[in-house]
Structure formats: structure tokens, C-alpha cells
Amino acid sequence: MKGRNDILAAIRANKPALKAPAPEVPSFDEAYPTDTTGLWPRFADALALMGGSVAEIQEGQSLEDCIRATLADRLPEQPIIASAVPELTGNRRLREHDNPKTLHDIDIAVLRARFGVAETGSVCFTEKELIVNAVAYLAQHLVVLLDPAELVTNIHRAYQRDDYKNARYTVFHTGPSATADIEGVLVRGAQGVRSLTVIAASVDTPG
Amino acid sequence: MSTPDPTKTINSPEATRESAPRFTKAKDGKRVDHAAAAKQFLDSPIHAKSHDERVWAMRTKRDKQAHAIEEWEELRDLASQIKTHTLTHLDEYLEQFADNAAANGVRVHWAADAADHNRIVHEIFNDHDVKKVIKSKSMLMEECGFRHYMEGVGIEIVETDLGERIQQLDNEDPSHVVVPSVHKMRSDVAKVFAETLGSDPDNDDAHYLAGRQRDATRPLILEADAGMTGANFAVAETGGFIVCTNEGNADLSANVPNLHVASIGIEKLVPRMEDMGVFIRLLSRSALGSPITQYTSHFRAPRAGGEMHIVLVDNGRSKRLGQEKFWSSLKCIRCGACMNTCPVFRRSGGLSYGATYTGPLGLILDPSFDAHRYSNLPFASTLNGSCTNVCPVKINIHEQIFEWRQVLAEDGHIPWAKKSALAAAGKVLADPKRYRAAIRTAQSALKHLPDWAVYSQLNAWGQVRDMPDVPDGGSFHDWYRKNRLHKTEAADTATHDSGDDS
Numbered sequence: 001m002k003g004r005n006d007i008l009a010a011i012r013a014n015k016p017a018l019k020a021p022a023p024e025v026p027s028f029d030e031a032y033p034t035d036t037t038g039l040w041p042r043f044a045d046a047l048a049l050m051g052g053s054v055a056e057i058q059e060g061q062s063l064e065d066c067i068r069a070t071l072a073d074r075l076p077e078q079p080i081i082a083s084a085v086p087e088l089t090g091n092r093r094l095r096e097h098d099n100p101k102t103l104h105d106i107d108i109a110v111l112r113a114r115f116g117v118a119e120t121g122s123v124c125f126t127e128k129e130l131i132v133n134a135v136a137y138l139a140q141h142l143v144v145l146l147d148p149a150e151l152v153t154n155i156h157r158a159y160q161r162d163d164y165k166n167a168r169y170t171v172f173h174t175g176p177s178a179t180a181d182i183e184g185v186l187v188r189g190a191q192g193v194r195s196l197t198v199i200a201a202s203v204d205t206p207g
Numbered sequence: 208m209s210t211p212d213p214t215k216t217i218n219s220p221e222a223t224r225e226s227a228p229r230f231t232k233a234k235d236g237k238r239v240d241h242a243a244a245a246k247q248f249l250d251s252p253i254h255a256k257s258h259d260e261r262v263w264a265m266r267t268k269r270d271k272q273a274h275a276i277e278e279w280e281e282l283r284d285l286a287s288q289i290k291t292h293t294l295t296h297l298d299e300y301l302e303q304f305a306d307n308a309a310a311n312g313v314r315v316h317w318a319a320d321a322a323d324h325n326r327i328v329h330e331i332f333n334d335h336d337v338k339k340v341i342k343s344k345s346m347l348m349e350e351c352g353f354r355h356y357m358e359g360v361g362i363e364i365v366e367t368d369l370g371e372r373i374q375q376l377d378n379e380d381p382s383h384v385v386v387p388s389v390h391k392m393r394s395d396v397a398k399v400f401a402e403t404l405g406s407d408p409d410n411d412d413a414h415y416l417a418g419r420q421r422d423a424t425r426p427l428i429l430e431a432d433a434g435m436t437g438a439n440f441a442v443a444e445t446g447g448f449i450v451c452t453n454e455g456n457a458d459l460s461a462n463v464p465n466l467h468v469a470s471i472g473i474e475k476l477v478p479r480m481e482d483m484g485v486f487i488r489l490l491s492r493s494a495l496g497s498p499i500t501q502y503t504s505h506f507r508a509p510r511a512g513g514e515m516h517i518v519l520v521d522n523g524r525s526k527r528l529g530q531e532k533f534w535s536s537l538k539c540i541r542c543g544a545c546m547n548t549c550p551v552f553r554r555s556g557g558l559s560y561g562a563t564y565t566g567p568l569g570l571i572l573d574p575s576f577d578a579h580r581y582s583n584l585p586f587a588s589t590l591n592g593s594c595t596n597v598c599p600v601k602i603n604i605h606e607q608i609f610e611w612r613q614v615l616a617e618d619g620h621i622p623w624a625k626k627s628a629l630a631a632a633g634k635v636l637a638d639p640k641r642y643r644a645a646i647r648t649a650q651s652a653l654k655h656l657p658d659w660a661v662y663s664q665l666n667a668w669g670q671v672r673d674m675p676d677v678p679d680g681g682s683f684h685d686w687y688r689k690n691r692l693h694k695t696e697a698a699d700t701a702t703h704d705s706g707d708d709s
Contacts, residue, residue, distance in 0.1 A: 002319035004305070007473070007521045011298040014529030020291040025481055028278050046498065096511065100463045101429045119488075120499040133462040133510060137455045155499070156484035164480060165445060168311075168508040169462075174499050177455035181370035181386060183393045184261045185413035191367055191421060191428075192455020192502075 025156065032118065032153035039118040039151045040200070047121030050175030051188050052196040063088050063199070067108065067143050070197055074141065079107035084131045085145055087201065100134035109139035109193075113146045114163055116198070119154035122174040123198060126167035133169055137192040142176065145201040225253040227395040230558045238622070239562065239580060241587045245555030248390075258390050259553045262383075266547040268496020269597065276488075285485045287601040290538035293476050294528065300443040300476045305519065307446025311508040314516045321351035324520050328353070328435075328468055331516055332362055335466055337432040343450070343457035344368040345437025346384055346541055347472050347520055350563045350576075364435075365427045367456035369420055376403040382557025382565060385494045385543040390556045434460035436506075438471040439540065440486060444479045447507035448517070451490060451500040458504050467509065468516045474524050474537040486540060489599040494542040527575050532610045536571050538600040543568075545594035545604055551587050560584060567594035571607040574615060582620035585611040643684060 033039050044054045055070040057063060067088075068075070082103070083090030088110050094103075111130065113123035123144050130136055152158050164170045177192030188194060228251040233239045249255050273279045293300055305315045316331075318324035324347075332340070340357070342364060348354070354364045354375070366372040370387035374380065377399045381387030388396070393411040401408035406419040436457045438448035448471060450457045461467045477483065491500045509515035528534050546552045546566030557565035562573040562581055570588055573581035585608050594604040615621055636642060680686055 002317075002323070004317040007317055007319060007519075007525060008298045008301065010521070010525035011301070011473075011528060014525055015297055016295050016528070016531075016534055018291065018295050020288070020295045022292045022478055022482075023285050023288040025285060025289075025485055026278075028281075031277075050497065050499070050501065104425070104429055122499060122503070127510060134459065137459045137462065154484075155487050156481075159481050159484040159487075164447065164505050164507065167505075168510055170505040170507070171458065172499070172503040174501050174503075176501065177453065178501050179369045179417055179454050180495075181368070181373065181388055182391075182396050182413040182416055183257070184264065184389075185393075187414050187417040189421070190369060190417065190454035190456070191424065191459055 027154070027156045027160070029153035029157060036148045036151060039153065040148050042118040043116055043121055043151055044198075045121070046117075046119060047175060047196075047198060050121050051178055051186075052121060052175035052198060055197050055199050057199060057201075063201070066199065067110065067197075070143075071108065071141055071195065074195065075107055080105055081108045081110065082106045082135060082139065083110040084129060084135070085110055085112045087145065094131040094135060096131055098132050100132055100138065103132060103135050103138045106135065106139040108141045108143055109135045110143045110145070111136065112201075112203075113144050113150070113198075115150040115152055115158070115161070116146045117153075117155060117158050117172070118151050120172075120174050122155075122158070122172040124158070124163065124170065124172050126163060126170045128167070130169075136171070136173065137177070140189075140194050142173070142193040142196045144173070144196065144198045146198050147202045148200050149202065223253040223257075223392055223394055225251055225392075225394075227251065227391060228254055228556065228558075230561070233561055233580065237580070238583055239560065241555070241559055241561070241583050244559035244561060245551075245587075248556040248559050249554070254390065254392060255554065255556070257392055258556055261389055262547045262553050265386075265495055266544070266597070269493055269544055269547065270496075272492035272496050272498065276492075282485055282489055283599055283601050286489055286540075286599055287538065289477060289482050289485060290600050291535070293478055294474070294534065294537055296478075297473065297476065297528065300478055301473055301519065303443040304441055304446055304476060305517075307443070308517055309446075311446050312515070313446070313508060314514070316516065316518045318518050318520045318522070320522050321353075321520075324351045324470060324518055324522070325353055325356040327518050328470070329357070329360060329362075331466075331468055332433060335433065335514075337362065337466065339363045339365070339427070339431050340433045340435060341365050341367050341428050341431040341456075341460045341464070342435035343437065343452060343460050344371045344381075344387065345435070345470055346563065347437050347470050347522075348435070349381065350522060351470070351520070353470075365424065365431070367424055367428065367460055368452070368454055369417060372420055372424065373399060376400070380558065380563075383543060383546060384541045384564070384568070390558060428459050428463055431460075431464045433466040433468060434462075434464045435468045435470065436461050438469055438475055439490065440477055440483060441471050441475045442477055442480055442483065445507055447505055448475070449483065450504045450506070451487070451502070452504070453495075453501045455502055458502055461504070461506060462510070465513045466516075467506070467513065468518065469506065470518045470520060472520050472522070472524060474539075490540055490542055493544040493597065493599040523575055530575075532614075533571065533575065533607055535602050536568075536575075536604075536607060538602055539568060539572075540600055541568075542599055544597040544599065548593045548597050550589060550591070550593075555587070560587070567604045567608065571602075571604060571611060574611050578615060578618060579620050582615045583622075585609075585615065586625070643682070647682070 057066045081090035082092040176196040177190040179190035180186045228248045316327045366375045373388040382390045397411035400406040404423045439451045441448040552566040564572040570584045588608045592605045
């Protein structure tokens with residue numbers, strides 16, 4: 001069986017002898033608003049296009065009230081809510097060493113995003129925010145807290161951050177899971193979550 | 208009728224009762240007969256029309272996305288340049304990637320070919336007593352015949368992507384790199400699911416069917432001993448890899464079982480994380496016409512308590528890197544845009560190619576795996592260049608298709624009838640006098656020969672097309688000579704070689 005050295009040797013012998021320097025990649029974001037107020041609506045529009053939605057906490061409403069109101073017609077009587085954020089207790093604790101299989105019955109997972117991307121409506125998590133990676137896919141619905149100050153303009157800016165360099169797992173979620181594999185009909189809720197709701201919440205907002 | 212919009216969550220009003228087209232597979236050692244298989248596809252006209260519309264809808268959505276981005280062409284240039292740079296330094300970047308991955312706690316394996324890949328994964332599974340595996344879609348694993356190998360050794364592989372699962376349950380290959388079951392209609396899926404998942408055979412609502420597959424797959428995900436994914440990109444700088452999906456199934460496959468094995472083609476490398484901005488912005492826009500996939504997942508190290516393996520697969524790629532005219536096909540990011548725009552693909556369906564890679568991409572990749580078996584494929588093209596125009600990494604696809612025709616002819620893989628016809632055509636087309644004489648003969652022949660001669664088995668063109676009516680006023684050249692040539696000469700008294708053909 002040929003191994004690493006044989007494959008590398010074949011590549012060295014065969015690779016094209018071209019001078020091809022690595023290009024510099026611009027950020028392409030001159031046209032974006034420079035402040036949070038300007039970026040948020042672009043984020044919300046992009047998210048809507050991908051099937052996600054934005055919910056606002058109304059005056060006098062708690063975070064949990066807001067979540068229950070937003071998902072009201074999609075929840076069982078006693079929904080199981082797993083929270084990975086200090087703003088909400090929920091009724092199912094998430095621990096780092098949980099066997100992922102035990103999370104199969106969760107109705108709502110509540111997570112905080114590290115940052116969001118205005119261009120696409122994406123939110124970013126690493127294993128730190130997820131506690132158990134699989135919860136973001138096994139839960140039926142996902143609620144995401146995002147600090148509007150943590151929005152970047154576009155995907156180039158997202159990749160200029162160093163979140164990934166130390167994280168084991170980093171993921172962009174853009175709306176809920178979806179498929180159009182049957183006659184091109186779009187179905188939200190393929191193998192992962194059926195809905196994704198983003199709520200604007202600064203890190204210092206009390207729950 | 209307008210083309211269906213895949214973002215609309217409405218089923219077409221009536222499901223067809225037409226049965227799904229079936230294809231005759233070429234036997235081992237035989238040439239794939241694309242034209243014959245395409246005819247089998249067109250024998251199911253409702254399926255053929257639906258396929259054409261659905262695939263074209265993706266092309267239309269791609270255009271809308273591309274036109275909305277001012278720097279689109281610049282992004283294509285950058286993507287192409289980054290890939291050229293990487294491929295011309297591939298040994299260095301692969302070493303960097305493998306060393307970084309190992310430092311991250313990932314076990315890295317190297318597979319020279321498909322057989323090595325399957326054996327390596329089998330050994331990993333044996334070491335962990337794995338019996339049930341969930342996997343996400345991977346063209347590389349298709350290329351390696353991985354599932355069939357695993358069936359042979361008694362390890363159960365469950366496809367978790369809906370389209371791929373439909374194809375697995377129907378015992379059929381995927382027909383498209385992005386949407387594996389795009390050639391099927393919902394009535395076909397209802398039939399497959401009724402037989403295999405026990406769904407209601409009379410309910411062919413897409414939401415119902417997708418729900419049945421979700422419900423049936425979830426327990427298999429929870430019970431699996433190992434998960435497998437492919438990779439869209441691998442980043443040398445971090446030793447991590449990136450998987451782009453819409454269904455969430457790759458993240459389930461990677462994050463529910465303790466063991467994650469990723470199969471990665473050696474051409475998937477990019478140097479730096481910053482390069483990814485270019486590719487992520489191009490990939491899903493080119494593929495489905497959506498700004499990004501629902502999930503863009505970056506795997507760098509096994510999760511706490513878990514185990515991660517990477518199998519780096521060559522399988523002919525290092526050899527192709529040395530082919531002057533074809534190495535740039537290694538830039539391909541498997542978006543499928545070339546397929547969606549190709550008039551031949553749209554009307555013949557992916558399964559007619561009888562190969563892992565279908566459409567224009569298949570025409571330039573498949574012959575490098577088996578020149579004889581796939582020698583007909585480079586002829587399944589009009590060479591209109593549309594594939595090249597939409598390619599996000601600017602591969603000169605249609606030129607490579609043409610080059611493959613030459614290579615295959617030189618190596619003696621072209622059937623005699625096609626070769627002699629083309630050789631004669633080549634002579635005639637290269638010589639204006641012969642060409643014009645041939646046109647006169649052909650026009651006369653078309654007027655006077657009976658249909659059985661024009662539409663015979665020797666004339667592949669005539670078998671599926673009506674020949675044009677012979678123009679009453681003679682050829683364009685005749686018209687030009689009569690109406691323009693002499694007038695031009697009158698206006699311009701300088702002596703011309705008039706190009707007279709007599």
C-alpha cells in the first residue's frame with residue numbers, strides 16, 4: 001500500500017511548473033453600513049431569505065415569554081427547553097459530557113452566537129456556545145441570542161476572525177435545516193432543527 | 208408555464224403517473240452509450256420535462272445571485288488563482304495540513320486509490336467494532352464505491368441526506384452532485400418510500416415524504432456506531448476541514464457518534480482560512496442560487512472524548528496534476544453549475560452518463576478514471592461553452608471536453624463509425640471547396656433521398672431530430688455571391704481574392 005511519501009512524491013513530480021503567487025483577498029465591504037443600526041436590518045433580511053426569523057422581546061416580556069410566544073403554535077404542552085445561556089434557566093440542563101443521544105427529545109435549544117454575518121444572515125457557534133455540539137441539530141427548534149454589536153459585514157470579515165483557530169468545531173447556521181430534494185419543493189426542517197429564531201440581546205442584558 | 212421556484216413550498220398541482228425512466232447499465236469493460244441512455248430518459252417525457260425545468264430553475268437562481276454581487280467576476284478570478292496557487296504547491300500544503308491535523312489530535316491516513324480508502328476505513332471500523340454507520344453525501348465516497356464495499360463486509364451504511372437516501376433505498380446511483388435524486392418526481396419517491404419505509408403509497412406530498420424520511424432516519428442516527436462526512440475544503444493553515452450542507456445531516460453524522468471519519472480528496476486544499484471567504488461566497492450561489500448553505504461547518508479537532516480520522520485520497524488526482532491540458536479540472540468545487548446550465552445534461556438526466564460524475568464536469572473527469580468505458584462521454588456536449596461561463600473557479604470545461612475527444616481518438620478509444628464520420632467531416636470542414644460541394648450534395652440529397660436513408664441508424668443526428676428544410680434560394684454562400692459579393696466588389700475597387708469556389 002502506497003502511503004504519504006509516495007503520494008507526495010507523485011505530486012512533486014507532476015505539479016505544473018507555473019509561477020502562481022497566492023492572491024490577496026480584499027474585504028469587499030466598502031458599501032456596507034459601518035454601524036450596528038445599519039447592519040441589523042440587512043442581517044434580518046438575509047436571515048428571512050434563508051428561512052430564519054427575528055423576534056423582539058416586547059416591553060415587560062421575559063425572554064422565556066418571548067420564546068414561548070414566538071413558537072406557540074409549534075410546541076407541545078410541556079416543551080423541553082435546554083438553555084446554554086445564563087439569561088434563561090430552561091428545564092433541561094446541558095453538560096459538556098452529556099451523551100448526545102440523550103438530547104433527542106429537546107424541543108427548544110437556546111444558544112448565544114459568537115457573532116453574526118449581515119451578508120448572509122448567518123450566526124456562528126463553537127463548542128463553547130453549544131456545550132454539546134449535537135444539541136443544535138437534535139433539538140426541534142433553535143433560539144439564538146445575538147448581540148447586534150457582534151455583527152460583521154460579510155463572509156470575508158467572518159473569516160478574518162480567529163474564532164476558528166482554537167475551536168475544535170465552528171459552525172455557521174443560516175436559518176433552519178432545509179431540503180429541496182423532492183421535486184424542488186422547499187421543506188424547512190430536514191434532518192436538523194425545524195426553525196431558527198434570532199433575538200437581539202446584548203451580553204449584559206439581564207434575563 | 209414559468210419555471211418552478213424551489214423556494215416556494217407548494218407542490219405542483221398534479222403528480223404524474225408516468226413511471227420513472229430506467230437505464231441500461233454498460234457491462235464491465237464496455238463503453239457507456241450515453242446517447243442510448245438519454246433516449247431511455249426521453250421515453251419518459253413528463254420526467255424529462257420536469258428535470259429540465261428543475262435544473263434550469265437552479266441556473267436561473269444562480270444568475271440572480273451572481274448579478275446581485277458587483278465583485279462576482281473578481282471572486283471567480285480570485286477563486287481560480289487561489290486554486291492554481293494551491294495546486295502548484297500542493298505537496299507543501301498537504302504536508303502542512305496533515306501535520307497540523309495530527310497536532311490537533313486527528314489521525315491522518317493516506318490512500319493512493321479507492322481500494323486503499325475502503326480498506327483503511329474498514330480497518331478503523333474493525334478497530335472500533337463498528338457495525339452501523341451514518342454518513343453525509345460525499346462524491347469521493349461514491350467514486351470509491353465505498354457503500355458497496357461496506358455492504359460486502361457486513362457494515363451497514365445509512366445515507367442521511369434526503370436525496371442520497373432516496374437513491375440508496377431505490378438502489379440507484381445519484382444523478383447530480385448537489386441534488387442526487389433530481390431526476391425523480393414525487394410520485395417516484397412516494398413509491399420508493401412506500402416500499403421501503405412503509406409510508407402511505409397514495410400520499411406524494413413533498414413535506415409528508417421528507418417528514419417520513421426524517422422520522423425514519425433519526426433513530427438510525429442515534430444508534431450509529433460511527434459517522435462519516437466528506438469535505439468541501441481543507442485548510443492547510445489550521446489542519447481543519449469544512450463541510451457545506453443544507454439538511455444538518457453532516458453535523459449530526461459528525462457530532463452524535465463518538466467516531467468521525469472524513470474522506471477528503473487531496474485537491475480540496477486551500478492555504479488559509481481567509482481564502483474561504485471567496486469560496487463560501489461562490490459555492491452555494493453557484494450551486495442552488497442561495498447566498499450560503501444552511502450549515503457551514505468547520506471541523507478542526509475531535510470533540511472532548513471523541514475520535515476523528517481523516518483519510519486523504521489520491522485516486523488518480525496526482526496523475527491528473529501532470530496532464531498539461533487537464534490538471535485545472537482539479538480546481539472543481541463540485542457546485543454543479545455546469546450541469547444545471549448544460550443543454551445535454553438538462554435533457555438527458557444524470558444517470559444517462561453511467562458514471563460517478565455527470566454533466567460537463569463528468570465529461571472531463573470520468574475518462575481520466577477509465578478512458579475506454581467513458582470514451583463516448585466527451586461527445587455528449589454541444590461545446591457551447593456555457594459550462595465554462597458559469598464555473599466559479601473558471602475551469603475551461605468546454606475546451607477540455609474538446610481536448611478529451613482528441614486524446615481519446617489518438618489513443619484509439621473512439622468507435623469506428625464515429626471516427627470515420629468525424630475524420631471525413633474534419634477534412635470537408637477544413638476545406639471551403641469541399642465544404643461547399645458537400646453542402647450542395649447534401650441539400651440535393653435531402654430533397655431527393657427518402658426518409659429511411661436520412662433517418663437511418665448511421666446518422667445519429669437524424670435519429671432524434673428533424674433535418675432542416677432545404678432553403679429554396681440555395682445556401683447562404685449562394686445568396687451572398689448573388690446579392691452582396693459583387694456589390695461589395697463594385698464599391699471597393701481594390702482587387703480581392705473573392706474566395707471563389709469554382
